[in-house]
Amino acid sequence: MTAPSAVSEAPSSQQEAPTEHKHPTEGDYVKIAIILAVITALEVGTYFWEDIFGSHPSTTALVVSLFPMMIAKFAIVIGYFMHLKYDNPLFKRIFVFGLVLAIVVFTVVFFAFEFFDDRFFRFLTRG
Amino acid sequence: MSDAALHAPTASTEATHGHPTATGISNEKLAMWVFLASDCLLFGGLISTYLLLRHRSVEGLGPADVFDIPFTSVSSFVLLMSSLTMALAVAAIARGDLHRNRVWLGTTAFLGAVFIGGQVYEFTSFYREGLGYTTNVFSSAFYTLTGFHGFHVSVGIVMLMVLLIMSLRGNLGPEKAEAVEIVGLYWHFVDIVWIIIFTIVYLIP
DSSP: OOOOOHHHHSOOHHHHSOOOOOOOOHHHHHHHHHHHHHHHHHHHHGGGHHHHHSSOOOHHHHHHHHHHHHHHHHHHIIIIISOTTTSOHHHHHHHHHHHHHHHHHHHHHHHHTTTTSHHHHHHHHHO | OOHHHHHSOOHHHHHHHSSOOSSSSOHHHHHHHHHHHHHHHHHHHHHHHHHHHTTOOOSSOOHHHHOOHHHHHHHHHHHHHHHHHHHHHHHHHHTTOHHHHHHHHHHHHHHHHHHHHHHHHHHHHHHHTTOOTTSSHHHHHHHHHHHHHHHHHHHHHHHHHHHHHHHHTTOOOGGGHHHHHHHHHHHHHHHHHHHHHIIIIIIOO
């Protein structure tokens, strides 16, 4: 067996070069904060649903309107303020693993403690 | 990610530590991400417990009786804006602007303190209305969840103050920018946890 050559052991110039990512500027951070503030205002607006639409919102309507906004805010803070969008992919994998594990474990807990029973679904549909 | 990418030292790692690590990324930063991933499970447990117990109260006050949504919305907004000031603090030290770094670190700590002040006020008013920690299962789950989050915010304020003192003593230069970034990761995490708590606990009845 031949010894590996020095050329084959040496990392390529492509490997050595640090990956350059365009990080957000301070102006970008302010824009992101404005977007987060607008989403928060929309979230709080659901509290005044009855004043605006004249009827009490069902839980389904609140969940359908609030969850996407919550997930959007979560993703924006994680991606831009925490730089997960730009940083080493290993960080993203570690965090997503913890997050998915938590969601799976506690979904199982919900089923085990009968959170999703018939009463829950009736409550969800009737509000 | 390829092995080459995993093992290649990044510019940021060498800039902050002066030596490459086995993974090519900062061990301290990696440790913080692992901690945050594990904290997802802790908060997941507390949020799940709250969801399971909040409608099982047999006596005493419930969520609809005590929550003051406009007040909590303001404190949520304050915490959200502290994430902006934290991001600005990280950006400032990365470009070597130590004065602005101090300003933004101090502002972030102040906004965090305002949030904690609001939580103390909220807890006090709930208690005066008759909702003690052991009043019912809803109150136990609620105080434990939000109190645990408040403890996280308080720890974050302490870390920010330590960074601020280090900076004032001249011990926090651009070469330690990663320390600010790591504290920033923790601070943003407590913010995203509150984003979930605010929606699930306060806005959805």
